[in-house]
Amino acid sequence: MKPVFPVEKTIRERSSVRSYDPRALSTKEKDLFYDFIKSLDNPFSVDVNFRLLENNDALKGEKLGTYGVIKGARNFIGASVPDTDLALEALGYSMEHLILYAVALGYGTCWLGGTFDRSAFSHAMNLKEGDLFPVITPLGYPAEKKRLMESLMRWGAKSDQRKDWNELFFKDNFSTPLIKTDADDFAFALEMTRLAPSAVNKQPWRVVKSQNAYHFYEAKTLKEGKHSFDIQRVDIGIAACHFGLAAAEKKLQGGFKKLSLPDISSPAEMIYLFSWDLNS
Known part of the structure; x- marks a missing residue:
């Protein structure tokens, strides 16, 4: 699948956003992402299941939680795959393509692999037996001002550094x-x-x-x-x-x-x- 955005510009602009303006996506915006998800493929021929989740999609009306790592996000994207050969690689491939698409449109995202309430999100994902559910990302409007904790997390993880x-x-x-x-x-x-x-x-x-x-x-x-x-x-x-x-x-x-x-x-x-x- 050929990119529908400038690759280098988008990759260099992408960064983890942890603070969001607390506005939910409109129906029109959701449809934009649903349409792009339908067009996604990956070179490993693995079906990746994406779900666009609302903050209150958890069981018994609880909110989907990220242990304070993410603030203000009203929408999330979850991804799951059957446990097959190269399944996790396929999920990473397809979800990064989706994230870069979101970044190119001006939305904020952040890969989360451990710092989210997996039980609540798993219920919202409606997983099948044996499915792998490793990651989510918030999806929304970046807040105008970053929290101090967000800056400290980026510094601690050396997020802006890459190996030679x-x-x-x-x-x-x-x-x-x-x-x-x-x-x-x-x-x-x-x-x-x-x-x-x-x-x-x-x-x-x-x-x-x-x-x-x-x-x-x-x-x-x-x-x-x-x-x-x-x-x-x-x-x-x-x-x-x-x-x-x-x-x-x-x-x-x-x-x-x-x-x-x-x-x-x-x-x-x-x-x-x-x-x-x-x-x-």
Whole structure:
């Protein structure tokens, strides 16, 4: 799916918004997002279920809560997937595409993976047996003034910092950093990948260019929480979305595909997930 917004401008403008003007979205605005959700796809052929939620959609009239992390938001988007291969990556891919669309329209969003009332939100999501429900985002109008807590959270998480190229992108092995000139036209897609958001800003993606492919790995640095899913696989999907949208905008050849395990010597914490195959 080709982007309907300027990729680099939107990616660079995106930031986590935690303080909102307490206005609900209008029916017309909701329909705009419903229509975009219907058009969403992902390269992993996984059906991602999105629900646009109201603050009072919880059980018994309770409000959907975020433990004080988000203030003023009246609307949220939740996403769930069946527990299948590359499901979390697909969710991250599709939801980041939706978030960037919202950002391009001037709305505020914020990836939330742990700091929300999962029980209340799960009821509102109407989940099926076995569904994975890892993340939500508020969706609304950014408040004119940020709270002190919001600024402190951004500072503590080093939200504005990203790893350097030589820590994320490699050539043929994990010992040789990829030089930008060796990436040719894909340098832009990789730079957009570098700027992707992630849980506690761990940036767990690693990409190895080898022969006719860019191989995506997870650098596993966080333990699975009590909900028994790997939130960093969502992060890899987010990064892949940035790569895919940038490649589509520049009309670069290839596509995402899960290949046989690449013949690349890798550290134990590096887990191969999928590749951008130039021959696809």
